Structure formats: C-alpha cells, structure tokens
Amino acid sequence: MRETEQRAAKAFTEQFGETPELVASAPGRINLIGEHTDYNGGFVLPCAIDRRIAVAMGAGEGGLYSADFDETREPGGKDDSWADYPRGVVWAMGEEGHEIGSFQAAFAGDVPLGSGLSSSAAIEAATALALDSLFGLGIDRKDLAVLCQRAENDFLGVASGIMDQYASLLCEAGAALLVDCRSLEARSVPLDLPAAGLSLVICDTRVERGLADTGYNDRRSTCESAAGTLGIEHLRDATEDDLKRLSGEQLRRARHVVSENARVLEAVEALNNGDFDHFGKLMYTSHASLRDDYEVSTPELDTFVETARRHGARGARLTGAGFGGCAIALVPESQADRVERACKRDFAEADFGKPAFYEFVPAAGAELARSSGA
Ligand code: ADP
Ligand code: MG
Numbered sequence: 001m002r003e004t005e006q007r008a009a010k011a012f013t014e015q016f017g018e019t020p021e022l023v024a025s026a027p028g029r030i031n032l033i034g035e036h037t038d039y040n041g042g043f044v045l046p047c048a049i050d051r052r053i054a055v056a057m058g059a060g061e062g063g064l065y066s067a068d069f070d071e072t073r074e075p076g077g078k079d080d081s082w083a084d085y086p087r088g089v090v091w092a093m094g095e096e097g098h099e100i101g102s103f104q105a106a107f108a109g110d111v112p113l114g115s116g117l118s119s120s121a122a123i124e125a126a127t128a129l130a131l132d133s134l135f136g137l138g139i140d141r142k143d144l145a146v147l148c149q150r151a152e153n154d155f156l157g158v159a160s161g162i163m164d165q166y167a168s169l170l171c172e173a174g175a176a177l178l179v180d181c182r183s184l185e186a187r188s189v190p191l192d193l194p195a196a197g198l199s200l201v202i203c204d205t206r207v208e209r210g211l212a213d214t215g216y217n218d219r220r221s222t223c224e225s226a227a228g229t230l231g232i233e234h235l236r237d238a239t240e241d242d243l244k245r246l247s248g249e250q251l252r253r254a255r256h257v258v259s260e261n262a263r264v265l266e267a268v269e270a271l272n273n274g275d276f277d278h279f280g281k282l283m284y285t286s287h288a289s290l291r292d293d294y295e296v297s298t299p300e301l302d303t304f305v306e307t308a309r310r311h312g313a314r315g316a317r318l319t320g321a322g323f324g325g326c327a328i329a330l331v332p333e334s335q336a337d338r339v340e341r342a343c344k345r346d347f348a349e350a351d352f353g354k355p356a357f358y359e360f361v362p363a364a365g366a367e368l369a370r371s372s373g374a
Contacts, residue, residue, distance in 0.1 A: 004054040005369040007108035011067040012056035016104050020056035022133055026125035026366035027052045028111035028118045029167035030202060030328055031319050032176055032191075033286050034264040036294055038161035040223050040257045041182035041234030043264040046163055047191060048171035049202075050363035053109030053122040055086075057130040062104035075102070078155070082107075085120055086127040088151030093128075096147060098137050105130070112358070115204045116325035120156070121164035124148035125366045129169070133368055141366075142184065145169045171365040178268050182236060189271050191362045196276055198314070199333045203343060204356040205300040207324030215296060215323050219253060226250040236261060256293040260286060280315025280330050287317035287327075296322030300352050304329070307343045311335060 001009065005023050012020040027048035034044035064083045065072045073083035075090070086107070090100050105127070111119035128144040131137070139147070145165035152158050152165070163179060166186055171177045175188040193199055227235050229250060230242050235257040246254050263282045270279040287305050291297040301318040308316040308329035316329035331339050340357045347355055 001369045002052065002054070004052050004108050004110055005056075007067055008054035008056040008106050009370070011065060011108055012058070012104075012106035015065045015072065015106055016058070016060060016062040018058065018060075020106070020370075021058040021372040022130060023054060023056045023369040024126050024130040024133070024366065025052040025054035025369055026122045026129065026168045027171070027363050028122050029164060029171070030117065030200070030326070031163065032328070033267045033283060033317070034260060035286065035290055035317075035319070036219060036223075036296070036321070037236070037257060037260050037264065038163055038181040039220055040227075040261075041236035042257065042261040044161075044163045044179050044181060045176050045189065045264050045267060046167035046171070046179070047176040047362040048167055048365050049111075049117060049358070049360045051109075051111040051117065051358070051360070052363075053107060053111055053119060053126050054369070055105050055107050055123075055126045055130050057103055057105045057134055059102065059134070060104035061102055064104070065106040067106060067108035075104075082123070084156055085123045085151070088155030089124050089127045089131065089148060091155050092147040092151040093131060093137070095150070098135070098139070100131060100135060103131070103134060112204065112356070115206075115356075116320035117202070118164040118168065120152060120158070121148065121168045124151055125165060125168035129366045129368060133371060141169045142166075142186070146184075167365070169366045171363070173364040174362055176271065176362060178264070182234065189268050190274075191271055193361055196274070197333050198276060198330055199336050199359050199361065201308070201329045201331055201336050201339055202319075202358040202360065203304045203327045203329070204358070205298065205304065205324055205327065206353050206355060207298055207300050216321055219294065219296070222249055222253045223257060226254040252293040252295070256289045259289055276314055276330065280313070283315030283317045283328075283330060284309070290318055290322060294322070298322070298324055299350070300324070300347065300355070301327045303346055303350060303352070304343055304355070307346045308339050311339045311342045313339060
C-alpha cells in the first residue's frame with residue numbers, strides 16, 4: 001500500500017479498534033491543456049498527479065475520522081467541514097436509489113488543499129469507490145464520477161464540470177485523459193514523461209483567487225451569450241468563420257474557446273506521436289490565449305511561464321480557472337530545479353508572494369488498495 005493508504009488504515013485501527021474492511025485512494029489532478037472549454041461542451045486533457053487521498057472503511061457506527069484534521073464527524077448532516085465531501089457522495093448515491101448502510105471511515109491524504117489540484121474530487125472519488133465496494137453497488141467508474149460531480153454541485157454547492165472527478169476516477173498511470181465534456185466520452189492518451197526525460201513542475205502561486213467566482217461566472221455568461229448570437233447551443237460548435245460575426249468581449253472569449261478546443265485535439269495528436277516539442281508549443285499558445293483573449297491570467301502566472309521559458313521549459317501555462325492558483329511547466333528533468341530556483345528569485349524580485357512547487361509524474365486514478373476479505 002502507498003503511504004497515504006497505510007496512514008488511513010492505521011488511523012482507522014486506532015480510532016475504531018478494528019482493521020478496515022477495505023482501503024481505497026484517489027488522486028488530485030492537473031489539466032494539461034483545454035481551459036474554460038468544459039462548460040462550452042468542449043475538450044479537456046487532465047492527468048492524475050501522484051498526490052492522493054485515501055480512505056479506510058468498514059461497517060460500523062464510529063463516524064468519519066480525518067487523520068489530517070485529527071477530528072471525528074457525524075456521518076449525517078452538513079456542517080461546512082471536510083466531512084461534507086464524503087457525506088455528499090453518500091447523499092448522491094441515495095438520490096440515485098442506492099442503499100448505503102452504516103459505515104465508519106478514516107481519511108488521510110497529501111493533495112495540497114484548495115490549491116486547484118482538486119483535493120475535493122480526490123476525497124469524493126476515494127469515498128465513492130470505497131462505498132461502491134463495501135456495499136457491492138457495482139457502479140461503473142464513469143457513473144461514480146457523475147455521482148461525485150453531483151455531490152459537489154448539489155450537496156456542496158460548488159458549480160464545477162466533470163473534469164476533476166473523471167480525472168480522479170479514470171486516469172491511468174503514464175497517461176493523460178482526453179475528455180469530451182459534452183458526450184462524456186473519455187480515453188487515455190500516452191504521457192510517458194520519464195521515458196522522454198521530462199517532468200512536470202507545478203507552481204502554486206498562492207495568490208488568493210479573490211475575483212475567481214465573479215470572473216468565472218462572467219466568462220461563462222459571455223460564452224453563453226456569444227453562443228446565443230451565433231444561434232448554437234455550445235461554443236464548441238463555433239467555427240473560425242463564425243468568429244467574424246462576433247465582436248468585442250464575445251469575440252475575444254469565443255476566440256479562446258474555439259482555438260483552445262483545436263489545441264487540445266492537436267495536443268493529443270502530438271502526444272500520440274511522442275512529439276513533446278509541439279505539445280509544449282501548444283501549452284505556450286494556450287497560455288497566451290488565456291492571458292490575452294480570455295483575460296484570466298495574473299502577473300504571477302505570467303512570470304512563472306516566462307521564467308520557465310527562459311530556463312529551458314518546452315512548454316508552460318496557467319492551469320485551472322486562472323485568477324491565481326497554479327501554473328505548470330514541462331521541463332527536462334535536469335532543469336526542474338533550475339526553473340524552480342529562477343522562479344523563486346523572479347517572484348521575490350517582483351515582490352510577489354512565495355510560490356510552492358510540486359514535481360510530479362502522471363499517476364494512476366482511484367484504486368482499491370485492499371478489498372474486503374483481503
Ligand atoms: P481543491 O479541490 O482545489 O483542493 P476545494 O476547496 O474544492 O479545493 O476542496 C478542499 C477541501 O477538500 C478542503 O477544505 C477539505 O474540506 C477537503 N479535503 C481536502 N483534503 C482533505 C484531506 N486530506 N482530508 C479531509 N478533507 C480534505
Ligand atoms: Mg475542488
């Protein structure tokens with residue numbers, strides 16, 4: 001078992017005085033390319049990171065315990081705590097008519113919280129997989145992801161697309177996941193970074209995403225009105241030609257969506273061909289489009305991208321909704337330290353806050369580490 005899985009199992013035994021029936025874990029994710037395309041019915045290309053949240057579970061009345069917060073919460077109700085995530089999954093399963101009996105669970109994880117790496121999807125996905133196994137529900141992974149999204153949207157009240165839950169439940173090690181956000185089809189795309197001598201560096205700018213909500217809603221409604229102007233349901237169906245019929249803000253936002261969707265498909269082709277040079281270029285173009293047309297970048301995110309470029313990155317871009325949060329760079333393994341050092345220096349010089357860095361390899365999606373009876 002992985003370290004987080006062992007921690008969850010140990011916490012379970014210490015809290016509830018017995019060994020868990022099963023242990024499951026699920027990863028956080030980054031989005032490689034395809035930003036603000038999900039709610040436009042388009043494509044995204046996330047990949048799971050090797051940071052996970054694990055849950056140890058068994059029948060019983062001991063409640064929900066978090067090793068990271070060191071506290072126990074009731075399995076029912078809602079109290080704006082971490083426990084609302086597993087509760088939300090139970091609620092969503094109930095809404096779908098699944099019988100969830102009483103259970104007790106212990107959680108432990110190492111996905112950075114609230115950084116945009118989707119620790120929320122990780123805890124939902126781990127819970128869903130564990131409950132599915134404990135109660136023998138036989139729900140397939142895509143449906144588990146949809147249940148988790150429902151928990152996040154309707155129980156937690158966070159408007160979000162399907163990407164995070166899909167990535168956490170469906171990603172495979174050494175691969176990214178192409179998701180069609182309209183049909184909900186998904187397939188793996190090879191991403192063997194170690195073989196190419198490359199690694200991905202995540203820079204968490206730690207900029208509070210203060211304007212994130214209004215900015216996000218703003219972008220969404222402009223996209224909707226642009227689609228309305230064009231007489232289509234989703235901007236995904238807009239063509240380059242259609243753009244000529246738009247102007248001002250509608251044009252800029254739509255131009256990003258149309259070009260970004262095309263970039264995702266081009267990126268998939270590049271990865272299928274092992275062409276990381278081209279893939280990297282698409283990352284840079286994506287960033288420029290998010291900065292200039294979609295206007296969701298910040299000086300910190302731009303600085304990281306430019307510093308990474310100067311220090312040998314093949315590609316770099318903001319990842320997530322923008323307005324702060326994280327950026328990623330695809331760098332030769334031997335350069336990763338240099339990029340991080342240079343970025344710290346440039347941030348200090350510009351008087352920005354201290355960034356945090358994570359290096360990672362594309363990891364496996366949710367897994368049952370130990371099934372009941374084992
Ligand atoms: P993000 O998904 O970007 O990390 P969110 O605000 O959506 O940020 O979700 C973060 C929340 O998920 C935390 O505030 C906490 O409630 C829950 N969470 C994350 N990691 C853990 C953990 N290791 N144990 C329990 N709850 C966690
Ligand atoms: Mg989240």
